[in-house]
Amino acid sequence: DSGVTQTPKHxxxxxxxxxxxxxxxxxxxxxxxxxxxxLDQGLQFLIQxxxxxxxxxxxxxxxxSAQQFPDLHSELNLSSLELGxxxxxxxxxxxxxVNGYTFGSGTRLTVV
Amino acid sequence: AQTVTQSQPExxxxxxxxxxxxxxxxxxxxxxxLFWYKQPPSRxxxxxxxxxxYKQQNATENRFSxxxxxxxxxxxxxISDSQLGDTAMYFCAFIGGSNYKLTFGKGTLLTVNP
Numbered sequence: 001d002s003g004v005t006q007t008p009k010h011x012x013x014x015x016x017x018x019x020x021x022x023x024x025x026x027x028x029x030x031x032x033x034x035x036x037x038x039l040d041q042g043l044q045f046l047i048q049x050x051x052x053x054x055x056x057x058x059x060x061x062x063x064x065s066a067q068q069f070p071d072l073h074s075e076l077n078l079s080s081l082e083l084g085x086x087x088x089x090x091x092x093x094x095x096x097x098v099n100g101y102t103f104g105s106g107t108r109l110t111v112v
Numbered sequence: 113a114q115t116v117t118q119s120q121p122e123x124x125x126x127x128x129x130x131x132x133x134x135x136x137x138x139x140x141x142x143x144x145x146l147f148w149y150k151q152p153p154s155r156x157x158x159x160x161x162x163x164x165x166y167k168q169q170n171a172t173e174n175r176f177s178x179x180x181x182x183x184x185x186x187x188x189x190x191i192s193d194s195q196l197g198d199t200a201m202y203f204c205a206f207i208g209g210s211n212y213k214l215t216f217g218k219g220t221l222l223t224v225n226p
Contacts, residue, residue, distance in 0.1 A: 002156070031212065043203065043216040056213055088155060092214075097207045098164070100147045101214055103157035 003027065006091050006104035014112055018079040021107045023091030025072055031055070031094045032074040033101060034066055038087040049074055081111045114139045116206050118217035125194045126225050132179075133189045133220050135204030144208030146180065146187045151219070152200040160202070163187065194224045 003026035013019055025032050034046040045058035049068035060066075063081075068074040078085060088108050092101035115138045125131035137146070148160040163171045163180050171178050175195075179188045191198055204217040 033214070042218045045213050045215070048212060050212075058213065090157060092157075094212075097145055097212055098162075100145070100149075100159050100162055100205070100207070102159070105154075105156050108155075
């Protein structure tokens with residue numbers, strides 16, 4: 001157990017639907033990061049939050065949004081889902097940069 | 113922009129032998145950190161080893177060690193006495209400057225054969 005909790009582990013949904021992925025960071029970590037891992041694109045950075053505020057944005061689609069709540073858990077919202085959104089979505093947390101990130105076990109999203 | 117390149121999509125090694133995975137990166141930053149992550153079939157991302165750019169000494173963690181060549185912007189991972197459990201995708205990653213984003217290479221799929 002890495003200390004970073006992601007739910008659900010698996011999600012199957014239809015095109016056009018909306019889903020919410022949840023992440024609880026490791027205790028004491030203020031930063032939360034979301035990554036998308038697909039077969040052809042590798043690990044793509046989506047967005048970072050630090051203590052409730054958005055800090056950095058990567059290749060995140062307009063259909064996707066995220067937020068970090070006062071208790072530091074984060075949610076990634078994916079809407080108007082397309083087949084190409086099928087991927088493994090990772091959440092990671094950190095207290096800084098020196099020790100890298102700690103990753104959750106990921107949410108496997110399948111859009112059918 | 114920082115980039116990380118792993119030129120070996122796949123590699124294989126016999127159990128108990130040594131293998132080296134290559135990684136190069138490009139950055140204009142002087143202060144940065146480099147990492148190797150392992151992703152076994154379970155898909156969990158596991159930190160294997162890290163290196164601070166300001167340290168000349170190469171990092172070592174048990175059977176895992178790195179060869180960090182700052183001038184050449186090279187950061188290779190050596191796995192000694194390879195074990196079947198080392199079979200995984202290995203990702204090289206970079207964090208630099210004031211940018212907290214971890215940038216990954218495309219990965220190298222390592223298979224350890226019995």
